[in-house]
Amino acid sequence: MGSVGKLSLDGVRKSFADTVALDGVSLDIAEGEFFTLVGPSGCGKTTTLRTIAGLESPTDGRVRFDGEDVAGVPTEDRDVGIVFQSYALFPHMTVHENVAYGLNFADPPEGTSVDERVTDLLDLVDLSGMGGREPDRLSGGQQQRVALARALAPEPEILLLDEPMSALDARLRETLRRQIKRIQTELDVTTVYVTHDQEEALAISDRLAVMNDGRVEQVGTPREVYERPATEFVASFVGENNLFRGEVRGTEGTETVVSVDGTEFRVDDGDLAGGDLTFCVRPEDLTVDADTNRFDVAVDTAEFLGETTRYYADWGEQSLVFRSPDPHDTERLTLGFDPDDARVL
Ligand code: ATP
Numbered sequence: 368m369g370s371v372g373k374l375s376l377d378g379v380r381k382s383f384a385d386t387v388a389l390d391g392v393s394l395d396i397a398e399g400e401f402f403t404l405v406g407p408s409g410c411g412k413t414t415t416l417r418t419i420a421g422l423e424s425p426t427d428g429r430v431r432f433d434g435e436d437v438a439g440v441p442t443e444d445r446d447v448g449i450v451f452q453s454y455a456l457f458p459h460m461t462v463h464e465n466v467a468y469g470l471n472f473a474d475p476p477e478g479t480s481v482d483e484r485v486t487d488l489l490d491l492v493d494l495s496g497m498g499g500r501e502p503d504r505l506s507g508g509q510q511q512r513v514a515l516a517r518a519l520a521p522e523p524e525i526l527l528l529d530e531p532m533s534a535l536d537a538r539l540r541e542t543l544r545r546q547i548k549r550i551q552t553e554l555d556v557t558t559v560y561v562t563h564d565q566e567e568a569l570a571i572s573d574r575l576a577v578m579n580d581g582r583v584e585q586v587g588t589p590r591e592v593y594e595r596p597a598t599e600f601v602a603s604f605v606g607e608n609n610l611f612r613g614e615v616r617g618t619e620g621t622e623t624v625v626s627v628d629g630t631e632f633r634v635d636d637g638d639l640a641g642g643d644l645t646f647c648v649r650p651e652d653l654t655v656d657a658d659t660n661r662f663d664v665a666v667d668t669a670e671f672l673g674e675t676t677r678y679y680a681d682w683g684e685q686s687l688v689f690r691s692p693d694p695h696d697t698e699r700l701t702l703g704f705d706p707d708d709a710r711v712l
Contacts (some may be wrong), residue, residue: 373398373557374419374525379428381414388414390581391428399555401548405568406578407604412561415578416527419559421445432524443472445525448518448556452530455514456502462489462513463498469520476522488516491550508539512546519554526551526558532567544571565605569593577601599712602647609648609687610712615641622706628683632660634709646709650677653689657703666698 374396381389389411396402404412417423419430421442430437437445448469456465466485475484489495492512502510511531518526528547532540548571551558562568568575569589576586577600585597596602599610613627622633625644634646664680664687675690680700689702 373400373433374559375429375431375434376415376419377429377431379415379418379425379430381411381418381423382426387581389418389425392578392581392583393428394576394583394586396557396559398557401551401558401560401571401573403560403562403568403572403575404578405562405565405575405605408563410578411581412563412578413529416529416559416561419525420447420449420527446521446523447525447527448521448523449527450511450514450518450529450531452533456510456517458502460502461498462494462500462502462505465502465513466498466516466520469517473521475520484520485516488520491519491553492516493546506539507535508543511535511543515547515550519550519556524557526556528558528560530561530563532562540567547571569605577605579604595710596647596712599645599647602710602712607650607688609650609653609689610645611648611709612643612645615639615644628685630662632709633706634711635706636709636711639711644711646711648704648709650688650690652704652708653687653702654704655689655691655693655695655700655702657705659703659705660709661701661703663699663701666695666700669695 376392376394379389379392392411392415404415406412414423418425421437421440432445457468460468463485466488467481470481470484475481485498489498492515494509494512502513505513532543535543544567560571572589574586574588575592577584577592579600585592585601592601592605596605602608602610611627611632613625616624616626616631618624619633622635623639625632625634625646636646662682664682666678666680668679670677675692676694677688677690678695680687680689
């Protein structure tokens with residue numbers, strides 16, 4: 368059973384005393400891919416990354432680089448570049464010296480001197496001319512780009528990024544994530560990125576793994592994960608969602624009739640067996656005065672977000688969220704959705 372990817376994890380488990388941090392994680396990451404691990408605090412993202420780096424050894428399971436088991440290979444021999452949450456730059460060294468430090472244990476690419484390599488990297492991360500500065504005279508985003516340049520200096524096969532933007536404010540994070548994505552695409556370096564921010568994960572990744580409680584719930588492209596969540600956890604964690612729990616009452620053509628608290632809805636999402644069924648509808652797919660699947664709600668709160676307004680509304684015991692570009696001043700509204708926009712979980 369070999370793996371085909373550049374980097375693969377096969378049934379990786381990791382326990383710390385009586386805490387199970389990873390409970391059988393399997394992943395297959397392709398060459399040049401920007402792959403993200405996303406999930407709530409404590410779900411095992413950092414432990415997965417540290418296991419790939421060789422900073423933790425798995426209690427069970429295999430990590431393979433290019434199909435080769437790397438068990439027992441120390442971090443410095445794994446050809447990985449790592450950027451952590453905290454910048455971890457040396458304060459008494461200049462930017463140039465910090466980046467050059469990345470070449471202390473590895474040679475620069477053939478035919479390049481250390482100085483040339485550092486200059487090229489500072490160019491790449493948009494910090495040309497800043498080599499003589501001390502890190503404390505740089506912004507947080509600039510410091511993280513120095514850390515990135517240092518990690519990239521020896522031309523690693525794999526780049527590992529652990530929440531590199533968590534200390535930055537929202538605006539700066541958006542800028543830096545575009546820069547990271549551009550640099551990654553330019554170098555075509557296989558990258559594993561850890562974040563708890565699902566929006567960031569959707570924006571930056573070729574594919575992502577949604578993790579929960581030491582396990583991988585779903586792997587897919589951002590669009591697949593958003594449009595076809597595999598589990599209730601993924602449906603709720605990635606983007607906002609409305610879950611409806613009901614019972615199948617029968618079928619009409621391609622549609623399944625589902626009763627939720629006495630209201631019948633039609634959902635069109637493949638062949639569905641009888642019994643209990645949960646489906647979800649995204650806030651942008653719940654629309655005011657829709658033609659189908661109509662029901663009345665009481666609007667609770669409206670948040671004006673600029674291009675759209677987010678409304679929280681009560682439907683019986685359930686709280687729902689929907690978005691609309693139009694202002695709605697009334698307290699009672701009729702919402703509905705297209706049977707095609709319901710996703711069965
Ligand atoms: P966060 O986003 O908060 O960093 P995470 O998804 O990266 O979370 P991990 O740091 O991988 O999660 O931790 C997974 C679980 O393992 C947690 O319950 C954590 O408390 C535990 N854990 C991690 N490292 C250790 C350790 N060295 N000793 C004991 N428990 C640990």
